[in-house]
Amino acid sequence: MDLDGLDSQKQSEIDDATQVIKSPIDVPSILMEITKNEEQDDPFYVCDISDIIKRYEEWKAAMPRVATYYAVKCNDSRIVLEVLAALGIGFDCASKEEIRKVLSLGVQPDRIIFANPTKKISHLKFAAETAVTLMTFDSEVELQKIKKVYPSARLVIRIKYDDLSARYVLGQKYGCDHVIEAPGLLRVAASLGLNVVGVCFHIGSDSKDPLVFSKAIAAARHVFDVAANLGFKFKLLDIGGGYPGDKKKSIKEIGNIVNSALEKYFPDLSVEVISEPGRYYVNTAFTLATSINSVREAVQTDPETKDQTKVRMYYVDNSIYGALISIFCDEVYTPRPLEVDTTSPLRPSIVWGSTCDTCDKITKDVVLLPEMNISEWIFFEEAGAYTLSISCEFNGFATPKIHSVVDEEGWLKLTSQVPYPLSRDKFVIGNKPEYFRIGLTGPNKFKTNYF
Ligand SMILES: Cc1ncc(COP(=O)(O)O)c(C=O)c1O
Structure with a gap:
């Protein structure tokens, strides 16, 4: 199939295809492209x-x-x-x-x-x-x-x-x-x-x-x-x-x-x-992005000094039962705001998961984060190992969909130079908005439908 032929692919195929990006892969800018779509509110992975x-x-x-x-x-x-x-x-x-x-x-x-x-x-x-x-x-x-x-x-x-x-x-x-x-x-x-x-x-x-x-x-x-x-x-x-x-x-x-x-x-x-x-x-190939579902300001009292601090609590759209399940085994994931307002002051913050379980806490301690609000996005890097394969859908939160990307060199390798070349129709080329249409519904959404 030549590149123009890709236009005739069905949307469902495009959703599952790997996007070929001509410039070197810059994951945060891909996350930004995807989250620009206002319909996008589900968490998702980018796999590089x-x-x-x-x-x-x-x-x-x-x-x-x-x-x-x-x-x-x-x-x-x-x-x-x-x-x-x-x-x-x-x-x-x-x-x-x-x-x-x-x-x-x-x-x-x-x-x-x-x-x-x-x-x-x-x-x-x-x-x-x-x-x-x-x-x-x-x-x-x-x-x-x-x-x-x-x-x-x-x-x-x-x-x-x-x-x-x-x-x-x-x-x-x-x-x-x-x-x-x-x-x-x-x-x-x-x-x-x-x-x-x-x-x-x-x-x-x-x-x-x-x-x-x-x-x-x-x-x-x-x-x-x-x-x-x-x-x-x-x-x-x-x-x-x-x-x-x-x-x-x-x-x-x-x-x-x-x-x-x-x-x-x-x-x-x-x-x-x-x-x-x-x-x-x-592990390093996967980045997880999730939006903030809710925010609450809470007063915390130090048990010894009795000092009181205001902590900003973020409730995000994934959990330690989902993609961040390895937190149970002391894995640490650092939350990174997707769009950082450099003028925004750093605030003592806690990031909580989406399920109703109180142990569903993503940052172990209070961390400093710029002030964010609902519907803004945060992401976690190095989220590919022992995440998708062991997560569950506790409380009805679905497994995030994967948006896979590859650079041109990798695409060439996979379609022509490797011992077992992949078919070209598994890829879409370029940065067209429809290629970023992910995380809504689709065949990859639930784990059981992966195969
Ligand atoms: C038998 C066996 N082989 C390989 C692995 C992969 O280990 P790792 O992800 O640390 O490379 C595991 C993980 O537990 C394992 O049990």
Whole structure:
């Protein structure tokens, strides 16, 4: 389709299409274009696809030996999965539904790892039916289950190696001890005639100490050696997730640590190395915009000094049950006014969510914000990881729609240069007002309609 042909697209297709922007992407100005439309009062996301492509390229430069299998649980919106599928990466799926979504994009089953160590039997059967062969385990029960349902599967033993400073430490729930438990489990697998092909670990989501990658890789080496003595020929190392989803943190530092550990412990290049990044790929690409539904001036009394302060309370159109659900796990989102009146004084403020629950508070403490009023907009950056995929519609507040944008270079890459090009009719070109018609009704509005 040529560019003029795009004019004949139906509005519903335009609503779902990614908008190609000729100049470099400037998210606040896109938010302003969208909110100019007075009918627009629902919250919405802008997803900057160019950012996802950039992070893919930065990863390849930082860790050329480590292939990525995106963790679908982190953000399973169709646009994200389509772009990552086009770039040719693999997928980490935790359930039948996640596998189904990825396969529905035309991804071959050998690009999927079923990385849930405790699989439901019906999901295991689905993996067998759809030829998703690679999967993780960390217990004897799982081995017995796999022997019964899918004996030809290729198995990866999950060991525990935690960065205790990570936001989500996972080792209490998953992973066997690499010294005490792994040898016994491998003996059971050998006695059942199962095909164990490698080792995986996850040091914890939003990890803070990259040196733990090095120690975990050393632990995996130990398990490779134990397995070799039992007659296994391991060929796969999966270094899991845990990479930063933060504009200020580069992947280079982790890359240097991982690369040196691989050189030291896995110099044999025939060992395939994969990873399962989630937040790394999507967090920075998403910005959430929400309008202010109500404002109230409240007097707060300091319990010690008895000093009284006036606090301006903003009630916005999203909540900690919606897009900002990771606040439950101490994630911090900074509210930014979309149009700042520089003459307006900064006022002590609290931002509250839209649901009737009192714990639905978006700023943890009182913060300083310029004075704003109802129907003005605020936005939250870095809102792509563990937001859409785990939010719910409590109190009847719908999931925000996604408006995706890409720059010209990214568009060219996705439509012609990537291994699995996307069709050109998935895009609209330019800044026409109708291309900003989002967030009203539409097929993306409710989560269940994403696919
Ligand atoms: C098995 C597995 N792999 C990958 C991930 C993605 O982790 P992250 O988003 O920290 O990269 C998770 C997240 O919890 C996970 O449980």
